Amino acid sequence: MESKEAKKDIRSFSIEELEALFLQLGEQRFRAKQVYEWIWQKGAQSFDQMTNLSKGLREKLSTSYIINAIQVDKVQRSLDGTIKSRFRLHDQHLIESVLIPVPSDNRYTVCVSSQVGCSLACTFCATGKMKRLRNIDAAEIVDQVVLVNKQALETFDHPLTNIVYMGMGEPLLAYKSVMKSIERITAEDGLNMSPRRITVSTAGIAKMIRKLGDEEVKFNLALSLHAADDTKRNEIMPINEQNNLEALMDSIEYFYKKTKGKISYEYITFQDFNDSIEDARNLVKLCKRFPVHVNIIEYNPIDGAPFLKSTEHRIDDFAKYLKDHDVTVTVRRSRGKDIDAACGQLANKD
Template structure:
């Protein structure tokens, strides 16, 4: 349980724990429900915002608890409408979230972070060059969604429609907190978003993919694949050395058997590295194993990385090869590149 100055982080309590503690403080059980609604449905960041509670109760809450709220530090707006927000955590660490609007389709997606930094060291990713300092709490992940939802309402007059755990960090290495945030986001006592609107992205932690399947969260799963043979994937994603493609696909088969959820593969194309028709055939062989779809993503250069962006012609040929074999393919053009908000670019730059 998180604490600061001996005060309990009230958002680390379950509803049952909160009820028990308030009863011990001499309060009626229904007060816990009121406090819980303020914390999760209304996003209260201070006990004084809980205006339907008496002043003595608010003072009592301040004496025993704290709210370790996330606060906005910096906002950058892209020419394409994408908004990147840097948030400050209670201990001074920084994380980033990105609002990606597709106004014509009424689709507004937030890309949230799950860790401060990342430990996986993928060679094409700016976040992977940062040291992992700690996991975010469920409440800190939730705050990103809550605050960016407010931002979306203010900017576009519409609420968020989708959440992707594709920001800083590896979500399945912050498993308990990620699952806790999913519970809060989808609960009728939280944001009450449908689980099908949430996607968890992983570089491929096989045993945690199985664990996610067993949790029955009903969220979607996306795999940051980026290479469809072990030699190339080892070169760009060190996690593959302990979770090779056969081990990974076995876990995906388990996930699909348990959830009946189609797997999404994220595939960044790099010029003359993983964008040939031979690479497309290797990817097709993986896609055959589990019902799936492929998102082909253009590479967004980062400092000193030894990769180049594939040409539009190579990407189109790659996509056509897969489509001709019955694979659902989307080619995604990057958003927010001018503010370093595109895929692989989140690194808390000034």
């Protein structure tokens, strides 16, 4: 019997390649379009679901091709409504996605993963303690969106409104998968969502941020900043050693000029490390070259990390300093802490 792995995933074909394949199989070209819609619009997980194809054609396809759809492995629900899903990939790797509902704002956001593990080893992050095993395919990213959208509809009677690439992994090191997934999520013959509702978050790889600018992408960019001077940033994010703040600011300014996209800084506050007024002063300096929104995020301690969360009082003073210096800022209290679904906590734990 042919092994599952030997079959090619039909989702790796472009529409043109699919049309060529169907002509080769002696089928009409429009059948390719039907299959493409099943895959990318309706999120079909098997050829059997493609009910407008003849049984014979479905069988013919499943002899040589497969749909390596991700499978729900475990779902955890937080008291605050956040839902964390663990998915099993066809090669048995596990990844996580998080649904963050904010009904009062009519906002239902999915946080998707782009790599199995991560190579960047940020000291405060649980994913960074797992080594990077592989990039997640574009189709596997789209699957996360499709399955979590289903969850949002079933649980909250509302579809997803926003997508953030902020789960496991560094999206700009899974560049091809991320770009192709966004193309499929935003395409009219895909999920047809607006790119303005998508945010790609990076730990800061200057060369790739410029590349996004060159490609004039329509989605938003978030920089996981977390420290506003190089010495501190090197300490918690080793990637900063090759991509210092000046290089990052240059690349983001370039991105902004090319795309006019929304830019945000994510800033987790750690007690007595980056939450002083001096730190806030340094942060203000990084907010002057282009319009940027700062999200201050409450830290969720993980096992083995040397940090504590800042007190409410320190966070309030820090945010006030930014506001007083004309920086737009939101303080985000953490969501899903009780199920390890908050920022920096994704690590496939049971």
